[in-house]
Amino acid sequence: MEARRPIAAAWIEAGCWVILLGMFAGLCGRILSYPLNRDENLFVTAAAMVFGNDLYTDLGYNHLPYLAWGLGAIFRLSGTEHFLLTGRIVICLGWLATLLALRLIAFQLSAGFTAFFCAACLFLGNVLLLGSAGMLVSNNLLPIPFALFALAALIRGMDEENPSPVACFIAGLAVSCAIGLKANYIVVAPVVFLATVLAPPTRPAAARFSQASMPLALGGLVGGLPVLVLVFRDPGGFFAHTLRYFTQLQPAYWAASHEPKVVGAAAKVLLAESIWGANTALLAMVGVAGLIALPMMRGAPVRARAMIADWPVVLCLALALLGFVVAFVPSPAFPQYFVPPIPFLILAVIALRARCETIDRPPARALLATLALVAMTGSASRLAPGLIQLARPAAWAPNALHRDLRALAREAGLSPRARAATLTPVLALEAGLAVPREFAAGQFVYRVAPFIPADEAVHYTTTSPRHLEAYLEQSAPEAIVTSGEETLEEPFDTFARSHGYEEFTRRRGGHTLRLFRKPITD
Incomplete structure (x- = not known):
């Protein structure tokens, strides 16, 4: 009987991979079939015209430049004239990179395959991301894999037995890339830097600073250098488009517009509730609460506090909390502004599962499997048609x-x-x-x-x-x-x-x- 258990587990894992492959294929079909949206006119066109024009003064781009530069380089190197199709394929690759980052972090933390499978289902099944926020050629999804790979590099770099300054440098570089894609992710930078200053507590402060904090800061500086060059070259044009557009021009336009809009704290809270209080964002919160509750239910509150105090868990929860706060800053509010906390909430599920004691692992496995099943069920109506759409490229x-x-x-x-x-x-x-x-x-x-x-x-x-x-x-x-x-x-x-x-x-x-x-x- 004992000899059969690993074989059964291997078959179950293989079946889960097949499920994820099917979900991802349905996702790609949905992305490639999604109608053109007004946001894509900004991102795709700026990328297509970025070489030979000033991104801000000439083209009116109003975000940090890395998406326009990166996508523009892909257009130029490939010589494509299928601009929208190429951009949508890049978005598919962004989803794939996010799944790979989740798998890498689950492996690094020894969280187990079930934790990764649950996290992947929560991400693939998120209704907000299965809408325009994650389907379009925009900067809403693409910062996520960079932020997660930054955390993966940070976990490797801050290993207690074998720290890696190079990995911390890469983490800083990836954080700057995430910020360069979308300014909202600037909240990641101070949190990860503070993590290198305070953790792991078993290492002397001087060693933490020299082996983690400094390489991280240097990587962040190198990654952000192109933006700094733009700022020094034309500060007026840069800030007119990236800052004052959102703080002055857009509010003025929406104040004069009669289109429906979400303004004011009460309306934003209702919008946030409809996004975070439903589908897989809510399931991720249930996962976090459930994993913390497991040791408490067997009378071990000290162990529960130790789980919460573990630095990767603190890091994920802090990033999620800041994501919640930042989402309320822009006005009027749009659904895509509420994306940032979602990946970090999902990542917190992995980090907490990694800190479960042996006695809590069977119920934790059952909890995560249940969450994955609910996520799959809830997303089936959106992902299943994508499988049919993927097989019909002429209709994309x-x-x-x-x-x-x-x-x-x-x-x-x-x-x-x-x-x-x-x-x-x-x-x-x-x-x-x-x-x-x-x-x-x-x-x-x-x-x-x-x-x-x-x-x-x-x-x-x-x-x-x-x-x-x-x-x-x-x-x-x-x-x-x-x-x-x-x-x-x-x-x-x-x-x-x-x-x-x-x-x-x-x-x-x-x-x-x-x-x-x-x-x-x-």
């Missing part, structure tokens, strides 16, 4: 858009790289057209243009709803492209029709793609 949203837009450009007789005015620049890129710098950020700079102070206008290349007609008359673009989804696009349609542009259309997803060609004159 990026491929369908590329095919339709190229067909429209051919029907219109437009030459490659003809200039196209548009607030949905990804459509123009997929059609093989050139996007004027004024529209490289999609609607994100255009819509706040009326609120740009006169003394900061020099940092922006844009037009505005008020000056659009004059701009189009003066620039006379060869084409105008609209998605049919945004009310801000209506003046583009009106101008094209009133100025004799010939209209070519395709019907997609309840909306009409329109390409207008400039009238041909003798």
Whole structure:
């Protein structure tokens, strides 16, 4: 009987890997079939145009630069003209990298396969991430694998018996990359640095500083150096787009807008409750509470306190707590702002399971298996259709858009790289057209243009709803492209029709793609 148990365990583990492979395949199908979103117009277009243009003053990018640079390098090296498809594949790889980071951390902490499997199901099944936050070519998902690999490197670097300054350097580098993708992850930096100062307590403070804190700080400096160069080269333009855009222009726009929005503490709490108080975020909290409760239920509160006090557990919980706090800072609030605490909550489940005593491991295994089963069940309605979608590449949203837009450009007789005015620049890129710098950020700079102070206008290349007609008359673009989804696009349609542009259309997803060609004159 004893000889059969390892064989049975191996078969169970193999079955779990098959389940994860199926979930990941369904996820990829969902990503590749997800409709184009307005956020992607900023990220994809900036990446496609980053070489040869100033990312901020010319293109109106409003985040830290690493996604635009990295994705732009992929576009350039691959020579692709399938910009949206390539970006979506990068997002698939981001999910895969996150799963690998979770597996690595579970192995490093000796948490066991069940802990990793549970964490993977909690991550793959998270409804927020299975929405636009994790499906789109944006900076919402991609910082997560960098942050988790940073923690993996930190765990290796702070090993009590064999510390590694090189691993701590890599951890600092990865933290800077996460921040360079999304500024919200700046909260990770002080927490991991403090961890190197205080832990492990068995090592002398001087050794912790020289072997962990200093290499970590050096890695962070090296990783953040490109951003520092940008700051020193053009501080006005950099901060106008990355700081004042979010603290001044966007609030001014939303204050004047009649669109539904979440503002005020009460509304944000309700939004947070709908995200963190449901699906796998709630399951992760149950996992954390349940693992801590196991020793307490058998009358060992000292052991429970020791589990909580273990430095990897403290680190994960502290990062989750700061993620909760940071999510409430931007206003108005959007669901993607509530992503940061989720991976660290899930990671806390792994860290706590690693500190379970032998007597608590069977119930811990049962708890984690139950959470994984619930996560799988809750995500099936989203991931299962993805398996069918993955097998139909012709129907993937990026491929369908590329095919339709190229067909429209051919029907219109437009030459490659003809200039196209548009607030949905990804459509123009997929059609093989050139996007004027004024529209490289999609609607994100255009819509706040009326609120740009006169003394900061020099940092922006844009037009505005008020000056659009004059701009189009003066620039006379060869084409105008609209998605049919945004009310801000209506003046583009009106101008094209009133100025004799010939209209070519395709019907997609309840909306009409329109390409207008400039009238041909003798």
